[in-house]
Amino acid sequence: MTALLEVSGLYKTFGTGEAATRVLRGLSLTLAEGEMAALLGPSGSGKSTLLTILGTLMKPTSGSYTMLGQDLVAAEDRALTEFRNRHIGFVFQFHNLLPDFTALENVIFPTAVREGRETATARARGRDLLVRMGLENRVNFPSANLSGGQKQRVAVARALMNQPELVLADEPTGNLDRESAMQVMELIAEINRDEGTTFLISTHDEKIASLCRRQIVVGDGLVTG
Numbered sequence: 001m002t003a004l005l006e007v008s009g010l011y012k013t014f015g016t017g018e019a020a021t022r023v024l025r026g027l028s029l030t031l032a033e034g035e036m037a038a039l040l041g042p043s044g045s046g047k048s049t050l051l052t053i054l055g056t057l058m059k060p061t062s063g064s065y066t067m068l069g070q071d072l073v074a075a076e077d078r079a080l081t082e083f084r085n086r087h088i089g090f091v092f093q094f095h096n097l098l099p100d101f102t103a104l105e106n107v108i109f110p111t112a113v114r115e116g117r118e119t120a121t122a123r124a125r126g127r128d129l130l131v132r133m134g135l136e137n138r139v140n141f142p143s144a145n146l147s148g149g150q151k152q153r154v155a156v157a158r159a160l161m162n163q164p165e166l167v168l169a170d171e172p173t174g175n176l177d178r179e180s181a182m183q184v185m186e187l188i189a190e191i192n193r194d195e196g197t198t199f200l201i202s203t204h205d206e207k208i209a210s211l212c213r214r215q216i217v218v219g220d221g222l223v224t225g
């Protein structure tokens with residue numbers, strides 16, 4: 001098993017003094033390349049905090065974090081932005097699609113912004129991903145007119161656009177009915193199997209978690225199971 005990422009002795013405290021909230025208290029975790037893991041734990045246990053740190057959107061108060069051999073605690077903001085763009089995809093509970101843009105435009109938008117233009121290659125990859133997500137007849141649909149499950153599948157396609165090694169999903173099915181949730185999870189499992197993309201998916205739903213090969217439980221700021 002090759003480790004994709006490793007965090008060790010991770011602490012995160014918000015605020016100071018009496019108002020301090022100690023969310024992570026020495027948490028350690030290793031994710032291997034190609035894993036599909038669920039992140040479980042009570043509300044407020046720090047799942048989103050951990051995902052935000054793993055996504056390099058926030059630094060821990062202390063502790064180490066390496067991914068693909070790079071020290072992401074020591075790295076400066078610019079290097080982190082570059083690293084994140086190349087290696088990490090995000091899916092959120094609220095899909096954050098641009099409503100006036102089509103499904104395809106939403107998928108390729110982050111890449112187009114980064115590259116300063118919209119290339120034919122990006123359009124082709126975006127279209128392919130939407131087809132894989134079962135949205136071939138919704139490619140040019142304004143995203144405002146898509147169903148919740150369809151929007152979330154567009155968000156998964158967008159997260160995969162840059163072929164990231166890691167996709168972090170924060171309650172990606174939290175807003176969906178059972179059938180749409182299962183469909184999104186099946187597509188994630190398919191991408192995980194076929195492309196070896198590593199997924200870490202936070203959820204409150206045991207049924208969704210059981211679709212992942214590994215369950216990681218967070219409690220009291222540590223991994224408890």
Ligand SMILES: Nc1ncnc2c1ncn2[C@@H]1O[C@H](COP(=O)(O)OP(=O)(O)OP(=O)(O)O)[C@@H](O)[C@H]1O
Pocket residue numbers: 014015021023041042043044045046047048049050
């Ligand atoms: N920016 C912040 N400033 C202060 N406190 C924060 C901040 N972000 C999170 N917290 C606190 O940290 C704790 C953990 O929050 P977090 O969102 O990580 O939990 P969670 O496990 O994802 O919860 P849920 O399952 O309800 O989404 C909570 O008590 C929250 O209020």
